[in-house]
Amino acid sequence: ANNGWLQELPKPLTKLTWDNALHIHPSTAKERELEHEDVVIIKVGEREVKAAVMLMFGHPKDVATLHLGYGRQVVGYIGKDRGFNAYTLQDGDSPWHLSEGVTIAKTGDTYLLARTEEHNNIEQSLQTQAQKAHDRHLIRENTLDQYKAHPEFAKHMGHHAPERDNTLYDPAEKDYTGLSWGMTIDLNRCNGCSVCTMACQVENNIPIVGKVEVSRGREMHWIRVDRYYKGDMYNDVGVAHQPVPCMQCENAPCEPVCPVGGTMHSAEGLNDMIYNRCVGTRYCANNCPYKVRRFNFFHYQIREGQDAPQLKMMRNPNVTVRSRGVMEKCTYCVQRINRARIDAKVAASKTGSETVIEDGSLRTACQAACPSQAIDFGNINDPESRVSLRKQNSRDYGLLADIGTRPRTTYLAKLSNPSPLLAASGANAEAHTAEHG
Amino acid sequence: MSVEAKNIPAALQVVAPLAQPGHNFESISAAVSDVILEKPMPKPWFGTLGLGFMLLGILGASTGYLFWEGLGLWGINNPVGWGFAIVNLVWWIGIGHAGTLISAILLLFNQDWRTAINRFAEAMTLVAVMCAGIFPLLHVGRPWAIFFIFPLPNTMSLWPQFRSPLLWDVFAISTYFTVSLLFWYTGLIPDLATLRDRSKKGIGRFLYGIFALGWRGSARHWYRYEMAYLLLGGMSAPLVVSVHTIVSFDFAISVVPGWHTTIFPPYFVAGAIYSGFAMVLTLMIPVRVWFGMKDFITIRHLDNMAKVMLATGLVVFYGYCCEAFYAWYSGSDYERFMMWNRMTGPYAWSYACLLLCNAATPQLLWFKWVRTNPIPLFALTIVVNIGMWLERYVIVVTSLTRDYLPQAWGEYAGTVFDWAAYVGSMGLFLFMMSLFVKFLPMITIFELRLQQHQLDKGEIR
Numbered sequence: 043a044n045n046g047w048l049q050e051l052p053k054p055l056t057k058l059t060w061d062n063a064l065h066i067h068p069s070t071a072k073e074r075e076l077e078h079e080d081v082v083i084i085k086v087g088e089r090e091v092k093a094a095v096m097l098m099f100g101h102p103k104d105v106a107t108l109h110l111g112y113g114r115q116v117v118g119y120i121g122k123d124r125g126f127n128a129y130t131l132q133d134g135d136s137p138w139h140l141s142e143g144v145t146i147a148k149t150g151d152t153y154l155l156a157r158t159e160e161h162n163n164i165e166q167s168l169q170t171q172a173q174k175a176h177d178r179h180l181i182r183e184n185t186l187d188q189y190k191a192h193p194e195f196a197k198h199m200g201h202h203a204p205e206r207d208n209t210l211y212d213p214a215e216k217d218y219t220g221l222s223w224g225m226t227i228d229l230n231r232c233n234g235c236s237v238c239t240m241a242c243q244v245e246n247n248i249p250i251v252g253k254v255e256v257s258r259g260r261e262m263h264w265i266r267v268d269r270y271y272k273g274d275m276y277n278d279v280g281v282a283h284q285p286v287p288c289m290q291c292e293n294a295p296c297e298p299v300c301p302v303g304g305t306m307h308s309a310e311g312l313n314d315m316i317y318n319r320c321v322g323t324r325y326c327a328n329n330c331p332y333k334v335r336r337f338n339f340f341h342y343q344i345r346e347g348q349d350a351p352q353l354k355m356m357r358n359p360n361v362t363v364r365s366r367g368v369m370e371k372c373t374y375c376v377q378r379i380n381r382a383r384i385d386a387k388v389a390a391s392k393t394g395s396e397t398v399i400e401d402g403s404l405r406t407a408c409q410a411a412c413p414s415q416a417i418d419f420g421n422i423n424d425p426e427s428r429v430s431l432r433k434q435n436s437r438d439y440g441l442l443a444d445i446g447t448r449p450r451t452t453y454l455a456k457l458s459n460p461s462p463l464l465a466a467s468g469a470n471a472e473a474h475t476a477e478h479g
Numbered sequence: 480m481s482v483e484a485k486n487i488p489a490a491l492q493v494v495a496p497l498a499q500p501g502h503n504f505e506s507i508s509a510a511v512s513d514v515i516l517e518k519p520m521p522k523p524w525f526g527t528l529g530l531g532f533m534l535l536g537i538l539g540a541s542t543g544y545l546f547w548e549g550l551g552l553w554g555i556n557n558p559v560g561w562g563f564a565i566v567n568l569v570w571w572i573g574i575g576h577a578g579t580l581i582s583a584i585l586l587l588f589n590q591d592w593r594t595a596i597n598r599f600a601e602a603m604t605l606v607a608v609m610c611a612g613i614f615p616l617l618h619v620g621r622p623w624a625i626f627f628i629f630p631l632p633n634t635m636s637l638w639p640q641f642r643s644p645l646l647w648d649v650f651a652i653s654t655y656f657t658v659s660l661l662f663w664y665t666g667l668i669p670d671l672a673t674l675r676d677r678s679k680k681g682i683g684r685f686l687y688g689i690f691a692l693g694w695r696g697s698a699r700h701w702y703r704y705e706m707a708y709l710l711l712g713g714m715s716a717p718l719v720v721s722v723h724t725i726v727s728f729d730f731a732i733s734v735v736p737g738w739h740t741t742i743f744p745p746y747f748v749a750g751a752i753y754s755g756f757a758m759v760l761t762l763m764i765p766v767r768v769w770f771g772m773k774d775f776i777t778i779r780h781l782d783n784m785a786k787v788m789l790a791t792g793l794v795v796f797y798g799y800c801c802e803a804f805y806a807w808y809s810g811s812d813y814e815r816f817m818m819w820n821r822m823t824g825p826y827a828w829s830y831a832c833l834l835l836c837n838a839a840t841p842q843l844l845w846f847k848w849v850r851t852n853p854i855p856l857f858a859l860t861i862v863v864n865i866g867m868w869l870e871r872y873v874i875v876v877t878s879l880t881r882d883y884l885p886q887a888w889g890e891y892a893g894t895v896f897d898w899a900a901y902v903g904s905m906g907l908f909l910f911m912m913s914l915f916v917k918f919l920p921m922i923t924i925f926e927l928r929l930q931q932h933q934l935d936k937g938e939i940r
Contacts, residue, residue: 159886159888160880160881160888160889160890161889161890162825162890163825167888170885171885171886171888172885174812174816174885175885175886177812177816178812178813178883180884180885255551258554258556259556259557259558259559259889259890260551260556260557261557266886268884268886268887269886270885270886286884286886295733295734298640298642298643298732299642299643299644299645299732299733300640300643300645301627301628301639301640301643301645301646301649302627302628302639302640302646303637303638303639303640319627320620320621321619321620321621321624321625321627321628322550322619322620322621323618323619323620323645324555324560324561324620325560325561325643325644325645325729325733327557327558327560328558328560328561328733328735328879329733329734329735331734331882331883331884332883332884332887333557333558333882333883333884333887335557336557337550337557337560337620338549338620339549339550339551339555339556339620340548340549340550340551341549366549366620366621367549367550367619367620367621368620368621369620441884442883442884445734445813445883
C-alpha cells in the first residue's frame, strides 16, 4: 500500500519492514545452501519471480512463504517497488499454495531486508538473543497450574529490585502526592499485533524514516513490540511479545546525564523531554537501558514525502513536530493528560466542585488502540483505579527493575494453560518455580 | 648534585648523554633559533604542512556538509548513540596528557631529561586538545545551540545540568586548555626574547617583541619567572590525573555494562599517558632528524620515553585484566555477557587487534634494542597509537551494540564521513604542529643553556 506507516511497521514475528521476503526455516535454507538476503528466482512452470530469502525460526521446514501484495509498480512513491510480487506465481487452481513443480535457484545477488533488530548473522544472533532474554527474565511466564501453586512467581524470577530506601538521597523525595501516572501492560493479553506502535505514531507525529534508515537502526517508533524466541529454536520454538514504551522511571538513568537538562522529572512522575533545550548529545539514549529514546538524525519530518501540504494537515496539532538533532520518546501521551486536566478544571469550575480526572476517561493512544486491552494507564495514587488494581496483581513485575530504575510501566506476567495431552514442548515449557534472584 | 659513576647497576646506566658534547651557549641558541630565523625549512616540512592543509580541507568540507544535513551522515544509530566522534575526542585528549606530564610532573620531580622535549610535547598537548575540542561541537544534534552547555547568565535563570559528566568535561577540558596554554606561554617568554634579539628587522622581530613582554633577562625577571613557572607547573600537574579521570566519567557514570566500572579513571589516565608518549615519540623521531636536533633530543630521551610507555602500557594491560575479572566476579549476567561478547561477538576482531597492539606489542619495550633504536621504536609507537584508538572503539561500540535488552541490540560501522572527520582532525594536528615548528623554538633554548652549564660543571650527566 502507499502508506508509509504500514510499510515501516515491523511485522510482528520477523520485524521486517518495507518489503516482503521468502520466509524459510534456517535448517531448510542450510540444506539448500541459501543464505539470509540471498536473491532467488522461484519458478513454477512458466511463471517466475525473484525474491529475497529471509531465515525465520518457527517457520515450518521444507516450506517457503511469500506474502501477497508486494512488488506493486503502480501505487505511488511510498508503495512502489517494495518487495516481490507473489501474484506472478499465483495459480487459479490453487491460489494460496503451490506444492508441485516449484524450483528455487540462487541468482548470486543479495537484497537488503530492513528489519528492526540486529542485522548481522541472523541465525546466531537470534539464538543469543533468546538465550539472554531467558537468562535476564525479561518476559516472565508460567503455566496456570504453577501460577496457582506459586502466585508470586513473577516477582521471584530474576534479581530483586533494590529497596526504595536503599539510597543516599532522601527516599521521601520520591513520594508523589496528587496525580501520579503509571501504566501496566498485560503480557497475557498481548498478541504482538503492533497496533500500539501504529497508534502512537499517528498520535505523536512520529515520522517514517524510509527503508535505508531502518536498516541502519534509526526507526523512530516510541513504543516497539519486542519479540523473543524460546525453547528449542530449531525444532519446537515458541515466541513471546513484549511492548516496550518509555518506562518513565522514577530513578531515570537518562536524567542525570543530560548536560543541558533537556530531560527532567515532573511532579506527576513523568520523565519530560524538553525538545527546545535538547542539544542532541545522545547520552540519555546511551544510558537508557530499555533503549526507548529516539534521535532525529536527519530532519525526518520532511523526508519520504512527509512535507507534502496534505501530510502537514495529517499531523496532530497538540503535539510538537520535532526537528533535526533532538531526542524524543514516549510521553505517556502528555498532550492527552494535559487536555484531560484542562477539561476537568473547566468542568469543576462550572459546577464548583473539585477537579478530578475520571479513571478511564484519559487513555493513551496505545491503550486506546490495543484490541485486547492489554495496556492500562491511569493514576497510581488512586488505589481504586484500574491501573492500581492491575499493579496489585501478583503477576506484576518491572522490566530490568533489578538495576534500580523503578519503572512506572510494569508488566503482568504471561500465563499459559497447556493441555496435558500435548507433550511438554518449547512453546509451553513450564518455567522454573520460585526462582531466586 | 654530583653523580658517581661507580656502583650503578647496569640497567640504570646512562644509555646516552643528555646532550651531545661540544656545544656552548652560542651554538645552542643558533641550533634552535636558526631553524626559524636563518635556515630554509627542510623539505619534509613542506610535506607535512601540505598534507595537513589538505586534510584540514577535508575536515572543513565534511563538517560543513554535516552541519547542513545532520548527524545521520555518520554511522551512529539506535542503540549506538556514540561512535567515532567520542572515540576521537577521548583519543586526542589522551594524547595531550603526555605533554603536561613531561612539562609539569617531570618538572616537579626534577627530571633533567624533560629539558629537550618539554616545549615540543606541550605544544603537542595544546594542538591535541584543540583537535579534541572540535568533536563535541560536531557530534551534537544542534551545534547552533551548543552554548546551552555554558553557564551563561540568561533571563530564564537556567543553568546547565551539573550532574552530567559531559558538563564536567566542559569545565575539565577548558581548564586544561587554559592552564596548559598559560604554562606553555610562560615558558616561551625567555625564548621569544631570544628570537626577538636574534631576528632581523621586520614583522617577525616586531611580533616576537610583543609576545616577549619586554623580557630583559635580569635577575629579577628570572626570579619571577621561576616562581611563576613553578606555580603553573604545580597547577598543571594534577590536571594530568584529573582531566582524563573526568573524561572516563563519561563512561563510568553511566549504567551501560562495559562502561560502568570503577577501573576506568586510573585505566584511562594510564592509557592517556601511554598514547601521549607514543604520539610524542611518533612526532619527535622524524623531527629530530629533519631539523638537526639529534644533539639535544638524544637516545636518552627516546629511551626514557619508551620506559614510561612500557610502564603505562603495563598498567593499561592490568586494566584489561581487571575489566575481565570484574565482569566475571560481579556475577551480573549483563557484565559477564558484555565481556563474552567482546571476546566472541561481532566485534571480536577489534578486541583481538586491541590486545595485540596494546598488550602484546609494548612488551617489546623490555628490550633495550627496541627502546634505543629510532626506527623500530617509531613503528611500535604507530602500532600503539592505533591500539589506543581501538581501545576506545571497543569500549564505545561493543558496549553499546549489545546491552540490556537483546531486541534493542544493533550494530555500528563508521561511514566515510566519520573517517573524514577523523582524518581531517589529524590534518588540523599536522598543520598546527607544522606552524609551531616554523615559528616557535621547538626546544626550550634557555633551559638547554642551563643544562649545558650543569653538564659542563658535572652537576648532571
